[in-house]
Amino acid sequence: MSITLEQAEVAVKAAKAKAVEIGTLMNIAIVDAGANLTAFARMDGAWLGSLDISQKKAKTARFFDMPTGVIGSLSQPGGSLYNIEHSNGGLITFPGGIPIKNAAGEVIGAIGVSGSSVENDNTVAQAGVDALS
Amino acid sequence: MSITLEQAEVAVKAAKAKAVEIGTLMNIAIVDAGANLTAFARMDGAWLGSLDISQKKAKTARFFDMPTGVIGSLSQPGGSLYNIEHSNGGLITFPGGIPIKNAAGEVIGAIGVSGSSVENDNTVAQAGVDALS
Amino acid sequence: MSITLEQAEVAVKAAKAKAVEIGTLMNIAIVDAGANLTAFARMDGAWLGSLDISQKKAKTARFFDMPTGVIGSLSQPGGSLYNIEHSNGGLITFPGGIPIKNAAGEVIGAIGVSGSSVENDNTVAQAGVDALS
Amino acid sequence: MSITLEQAEVAVKAAKAKAVEIGTLMNIAIVDAGANLTAFARMDGAWLGSLDISQKKAKTARFFDMPTGVIGSLSQPGGSLYNIEHSNGGLITFPGGIPIKNAAGEVIGAIGVSGSSVENDNTVAQAGVDALS
Numbered sequence: 230m231s232i233t234l235e236q237a238e239v240a241v242k243a244a245k246a247k248a249v250e251i252g253t254l255m256n257i258a259i260v261d262a263g264a265n266l267t268a269f270a271r272m273d274g275a276w277l278g279s280l281d282i283s284q285k286k287a288k289t290a291r292f293f294d295m296p297t298g299v300i301g302s303l304s305q306p307g308g309s310l311y312n313i314e315h316s317n318g319g320l321i322t323f324p325g326g327i328p329i330k331n332a333a334g335e336v337i338g339a340i341g342v343s344g345s346s347v348e349n350d351n352t353v354a355q356a357g358v359d360a361l362s
Numbered sequence: 363m364s365i366t367l368e369q370a371e372v373a374v375k376a377a378k379a380k381a382v383e384i385g386t387l388m389n390i391a392i393v394d395a396g397a398n399l400t401a402f403a404r405m406d407g408a409w410l411g412s413l414d415i416s417q418k419k420a421k422t423a424r425f426f427d428m429p430t431g432v433i434g435s436l437s438q439p440g441g442s443l444y445n446i447e448h449s450n451g452g453l454i455t456f457p458g459g460i461p462i463k464n465a466a467g468e469v470i471g472a473i474g475v476s477g478s479s480v481e482n483d484n485t486v487a488q489a490g491v492d493a494l495s
Numbered sequence: 496m497s498i499t500l501e502q503a504e505v506a507v508k509a510a511k512a513k514a515v516e517i518g519t520l521m522n523i524a525i526v527d528a529g530a531n532l533t534a535f536a537r538m539d540g541a542w543l544g545s546l547d548i549s550q551k552k553a554k555t556a557r558f559f560d561m562p563t564g565v566i567g568s569l570s571q572p573g574g575s576l577y578n579i580e581h582s583n584g585g586l587i588t589f590p591g592g593i594p595i596k597n598a599a600g601e602v603i604g605a606i607g608v609s610g611s612s613v614e615n616d617n618t619v620a621q622a623g624v625d626a627l628s
Numbered sequence: 629m630s631i632t633l634e635q636a637e638v639a640v641k642a643a644k645a646k647a648v649e650i651g652t653l654m655n656i657a658i659v660d661a662g663a664n665l666t667a668f669a670r671m672d673g674a675w676l677g678s679l680d681i682s683q684k685k686a687k688t689a690r691f692f693d694m695p696t697g698v699i700g701s702l703s704q705p706g707g708s709l710y711n712i713e714h715s716n717g718g719l720i721t722f723p724g725g726i727p728i729k730n731a732a733g734e735v736i737g738a739i740g741v742s743g744s745s746v747e748n749d750n751t752v753a754q755a756g757v758d759a760l761s
Contacts, residue, residue, distance in 0.1 A: 237403075278558025282579070321578075323577055500669055535665060
């Protein structure tokens with residue numbers, strides 16, 4: 230089971246709407262069950278550096294089937310996953326990446342958002358997830 | 363002048379419609395004037411390897427402001443641009459990447475399509491370009 | 496709006512003059528609004544390792560439209576952007592990268608300087624910025 | 629013996645003047661005896677994809693102390709250096725990269741130019757070389 234393009238575009242649209250609502254400019258990436266980019270949108274004027282970060286957040290969330298921020302809490306100095314960011318061509322482990330599940334609870338993809346504070350990034354990512362549940 | 367996300371999404375939608383019309387499964391990428399990814403869609407079941415190719419085609423078309431196939435005709439053995447593909451982290455120089463211009467003729471971005479024959483790829487890319495003219 | 500080569504060369508010249516004034520050997524990089532290298536100078540005898548750092552500082556400052564040191568204050572262990580340096584092919588987040596703005600306050604590029612202490616790097620970068628304001 | 633920044637800037641200036649004279653927009657890179665970037669200028673509006681190519685041409689010319697086009701004649705299918713472009717993070721082996729020598733005939737660096745036809749690229753590169761002899 231993997232997210233469809235149609236579902237991915239629903240998530241992107243909802244995330245964009247939330248980004249507009251809270252007055253931010255976001256990069257929004259959706260990956261499928263294979264962690265491959267499925268849909269992407271960069272809002273006009275969004276940070277250039279967030280393009281890559283949004284995609285890495287989405288991949289990171291699917292690579293380990295958990296929100297990126299959870300991984301980040303384990304990758305700190307002294308933590309059990311210290312510097313895991315060096316793997317897979319670069320991970321991003323602060324909030325803004327969230328797995329997307331189907332009704333049966335299976336992970337079918339993930340969303341990654343970057344362009345503002347990590348709190349805002351995560352809020353916009355959650356809006357994308359919620360649009361599919 | 364750079365393509366907007368709204369324009370990019372119009373191009374993606376038109377390209378998808380053309381892909382459906384001709385019975386293909388495509389990866390469709392739009393980059394802006396800075397060759398940065400602006401919108402992307404991968405149709406369900408499209409070749410995984412075409413994800414990267416579609417993005418490289420779009421970038422290549424903007425890097426040199428010409429259709430990718432034109433560059434490919436110059437990069438053949440004995441050609442003046444032989445093996446230019448080794449630059450810029452990897453170029454794709456067969457058809458399927460086309461610059462997008464505004465009414466004044468300025469390049470504002472590019473589209474890259476991959477997932478079928480290069481003829482089909484180019485047809486779908488052209489449909490994306492046409493939707494904005 | 497993007498910095499011109501003429502402006503970039505004014506910034507490089509001013510930064511070099513400041514580097515000489517304070518007795519340091521610097522690598523000085525200017526990127527445009529698209530974060531693409533526009534002008535660069537490496538002073539004779541400057542650290543080889545600083546060549547890449549100066550360019551990454553300039554790109555980082557433009558990627559997020561803020562001085563690199565600000566990002567570095569957020570990317571520390573426990574910080575909200577911990578290990579953001581793994582994105583975008585490698586960021587440098589200590590001081591020495593500063594956005595360049597036009598009279599209207601728009602970011603038109605950035606300067607990155609590396610070759611001495613981060614305090615000296617930042618002083619030289621600021622001299623480049625000041626030469627354009 | 630290595631090219632100085634002062635010499636490199638003389639070469640860049642002469643190359644720019646030649647580019648203007650023949651009506652082209654060039655990326656111009658100078659590397660030193662260690663094949664490290666020493667000076668760089670991208671003329672306003674020059675192809676984005678030529679930024680990397682100009683630097684790779686300069687490095688390639690210094691890596692093997694010969695004009696890039698000579699290497700390209702050996703890297704063709706069946707040639708003795710077939711696909712040498714895969715080394716060193718990517719070489720560019722068509723014309724536009726030329727070693728820079730001192731009065732004693734020692735290679736002290738190289739220039740790489742990209743932004744037009746390979747003939748024009750080479751003409752502009754030669755102008756940079758000539759300015760130092």
